[in-house]
Amino acid sequence: MSDYEQLLDKAFVLLPELSVEKADFKVPEPDVLIQGNKTIIKNISQIADTARRTKDEIAKYLTKELAAPITTDDQRLTILAKISTNTINEKIKRYFELYIICKECHKPDTHVQLVDRGYTTIVCEACGAKYTVKNS
Numbered sequence: 001m002s003d004y005e006q007l008l009d010k011a012f013v014l015l016p017e018l019s020v021e022k023a024d025f026k027v028p029e030p031d032v033l034i035q036g037n038k039t040i041i042k043n044i045s046q047i048a049d050t051a052r053r054t055k056d057e058i059a060k061y062l063t064k065e066l067a068a069p070i071t072t073d074d075q076r077l078t079i080l081a082k083i084s085t086n087t088i089n090e091k092i093k094r095y096f097e098l099y100i101i102c103k104e105c106h107k108p109d110t111h112v113q114l115v116d117r118g119y120t121t122i123v124c125e126a127c128g129a130k131y132t133v134k135n136s
């Protein structure tokens with residue numbers, strides 16, 4: 001290998017690949033509508049698709065976090081309480097940080113392997129990392 005080729009090799013290694021990929025993924029912003037004493041997330045299907053989780057899994061998390069009953073239909077998630085848009089945004093962001101985005105490679109390509117005794121085991125399909133999160 002020539003000196004020049006060795007230099008090229010080095011240059012490739014130094015590319016900050018990870019941070020670029022990390023910046024690509026954005027947590028979807030909930031489309032929140034407050035209607036009387038109800039708070040509706042109008043785009044829960046889109047959020048669930050991005051998270052690759054079911055609406056019910058997200059509903060379960062929000063029920064605990066917000067201490068309010070929740071119903072879902074095809075498109076919408078309805079919280080039977082008045083919750084500020086800011087709080088909803090924070091909870092969704094936290095959900096992604098805790099349960100969706102891989103702690104190792106920061107990609108959202110994870111799935112839940114096991115939920116047991118208050119802990120969720122998450123596996124990353126992109127890098128193979130496996131870790132356990134304590135449920136809130």
Ligand SMILES: [Zn+2]
Pocket residue numbers: 102103104105106107124125126127128129
């Ligand atoms: Zn990963």
